[in-house]
Amino acid sequence: MPARPVIVRLTADMRSESRRLRVAFLGLGRMGTPMARHVLKAGHDLTVWNRTRGKADALAADGATVAPMPAAAARGRDVVVLMLADPEAVEQVLLGPDGVASGAEPDTLVVDGSTIGPDASRRMATRLREHRLRYVDAPVYGSVGPATEGTLGVLAGGEEADVAAARPLLELWGDPEKVRHVGPVGAGSAAKLVRNLTLGLALAGIGDALRLAATLDLPPDVVGELIAAGPLGAAFPPVRQILASGPPEAAGFTVDMLTKDLRLCLAAEPRLPLVDAARKVGEAAHAAGHGQDDTRALPRWMRDAS
Structure with missing residues (x-):
């Protein structure tokens, strides 16, 4: 019968680059x-x-x-x-x-x-x-x-x-x-949900802004400047890039992944009406065949959806 492997307890002092894990x-x-x-x-x-x-x-x-x-x-x-x-x-x-x-x-x-x-x-x-x-x-x-x-x-x-x-x-x-x-334990997962909650709300907010601007016939360059300079500006540069050049061929973080995280937020705390609205947007995008699109393309889909 082969000998059981010797397991060394992994501790904080094993940070040396010479320690092969x-x-x-x-x-x-x-x-x-x-x-x-x-x-x-x-x-x-x-x-x-x-x-x-x-x-x-x-x-x-x-x-x-x-x-x-x-x-x-x-x-x-x-x-x-x-x-x-x-x-x-x-x-x-x-x-x-x-x-x-x-x-x-x-x-x-x-x-x-x-x-x-x-x-x-x-x-x-x-x-x-x-x-x-x-x-x-x-x-x-x-x-x-x-x-x-x-x-x-x-x-x-x-x-x-x-x-x-x-x-x-x-x-x-x-x-x-x-x-x-x-x-x-659990705090890392909780912090990740809080962070992705803000991402979901920001992308949905940009999508609504783009749709309203299109309905009101505002010039795209003016709209871009307004959003970039406003409260959602930090989330807008990658969206602007997709508006100009189209979605990336390989999605980094998909609409379905974000929607899953929003569901987890609601499972932890159901009284999040804006998160619930963003979750419904993600599910609608999935139903329209865009669940595997990059999240940065979500506002464009919201702008153009019939």
Whole structure:
């Protein structure tokens, strides 16, 4: 019978670049793939898993090991990173048959970069503690460009020692100045929802402004100047670029992703009438075939929708 792997408890003093971590990265979508590449580039031992095998094979060409299931990916790892679509996917990958909990050794640190909401994050932490696993919720903000550049923002929730232990990895895909420990488990997910709530409202507000301006026959250059100089100006430059040149071929943060986050906001607090209105806009865009469009294109769709 083969010897069980020796697992070294990951602690905050393991920040040295010479410390080679054994990392599993589960979920290789638009964001997960460039994030995982940073782990490889830093010289860590990386095992990957993805529901669609082809995305994992692309990283294997760069030196990653591909695991057939989450349990196998987590076995013998110091850290398991998740970057998945929603709470249901996270629960299945962590706790389902052949999930992380059935393969990871005690004291393995689970770092969840998914946006699943604070209640789900706290539930995952509780369930993982039953398996003697540690958990940090560390959702990211930014899109594919910052993920590729390693300049994402990271909002981490968890025990201080666990967040400190995760920081060497978080700072691979996140700008160190924007990697923040915001509170206990669940606080990272809560902070991410608050941030994306403001994004959803800003984009919906710009869309309404563009539609009203078009109805009133205002010149586009005047409208652009007014919005850029107003309260929603910070969200307008990428929208203006899409108005001029059309949506990017590859969406960074999709309308469906934003709509999912707005639903999570409403699940946490139903008394958010503006968020509910923005959620309905996202669902209408999805119904019209624009759910996989970049969120920056949402105001243009609102302007032009019949």
